[in-house]
Amino acid sequence: MRALTARRNASARADSRADPAPSRLKYRIQRWMLTPGIRTGLRLGLPICVVLAAAGGYLASETRRAHLVDLYTEARTAFETRPEFMVNVMxxxxxxxxxAADIREVTSLDLPRSSFDLDLAAIRDLIVGLDPVKTAAVRIRPGGILQVDVVERAPxxxxRSRDGLALLDDTGAFVAELGQRSLHPDLPLIAGRGADKKAVEALRLFATARPLGARLRGLIRVGERRWDVVLDRGQRIQLPVERPVAALERVIAMSEVKDLLxxxxxxxxxxxxxxLTVRMNAPAVEDWWRIRELNESSF
Known part of the structure; x- marks a missing residue:
């Protein structure tokens, strides 16, 4: 009996020692390791940290950093200076x-040059900044050609101002200085301070005054407010501030009917x-007074 009981007690102690159930700490660690965030961190984060640590250790040396920069610069230069990327002519x-000479001067491009070193937007802005240029387009054509397409302002x-003669386009933008009026005798003439700002209105007045033909000499801006139409024989038509085109049409129509001008x-x-007020010439006024005196003396 004693032997059987002893064997049972020994077997119970052996079973208790071989219990496969983990301890509470091991259980918590295993549950923690099964968390998706922890698993992802161990699978991805740990290798990344190791790589970053290795890279940081390598780049800690200034000599190594300078060597890497030199390698990058050499590789980039070799790529950008390949023949297919070079611009040779403009x-x-x-x-x-x-x-064209002004464009080449203002851009000051030292060719051949890599297309990666060309700022096309900045080049276009420089070209459009020239007074005679209205619009410009800049692009790189195959074959290493920097193509510049320009639309010039048409005078x-x-x-005529205090600074001399200047050419303006149909919007009033400055085109170029004009040395002599005889260089562009076919273009209409305006004068006065601020006349360039009203060039569009002036062109409408010139179109309205076309029936006057060669008698029209030009327009004068008065007080930066209104226009005077200058004709030959010293005649002037003083236009109002508001609706000057309609007023000029009225005078021309009256002149065609009654020969006013x-x-x-x-x-x-x-x-x-x-x-409408009319001022006569001095000789005409003298003749009028003389005729009046003769009429009064006859009575």
Whole structure:
């Protein structure tokens, strides 16, 4: 009996020692390791940290960093200076000789040059900044050609100011200085301070005054507010501030019907839109007084 009981007690102690159930600490660690975030961190984060630590240790040396920078610079330079990326010449279309020379001077490009070193937007801004250039397009054509397509401003009007004569386009933008009026006798003439800012209105007035033909000499801006139309024989048409085109049409229509501008009239004053005032020439006034005196003496 004792032997059987002893064997049972020994077997119970052996079973208790071989219990496969983990301890509470091991159980918590295993549950923690099964967490998706921890598993991802161990699978990805740990290798990344090891690589970053190794890279940081390698780059801690200034000599190694300088060597890497040199290698990168050499590789980039070798790639950017390949023949297919080199710009060798500049081609300019749509510009005259003088404007083309100004474009080459203002851009100051040292060719051949890598296309990676060219700022096309900045080059375009430099070209458009020239007074004679209205618009410009810059692109790189196959074959290493920097293509510049230019649209020049077309002179539409001559402006006489204190600084001399200047050419303006149909928007009033400055085109170029003009040495002599005889260089562009076909262009209409405006004068006065601020006349360039009203070039569009001036061109409409010139179009309206076309029936006057060669008698029209030009327009003068008065007080930066209104226009005077200057004709031959010293005649002037003083236009109002508001609706000057309509006022000029009225005078021209009246002249065609009653030959107003063919008479000895010095000034036709339309500054008051509701009233037309006419000022005669001095000889015409003297003749009028003489005729009046003769009529009074006859009675």
């Amino acid at each position: 081609a300019i279309d749509g510009a005259g000789d003088s404007v 539409a009007i001559v402006w 063919e008479r000895d009239v010095a000034v036709v004053d339309l500054r008051l839109p509701t009233r």
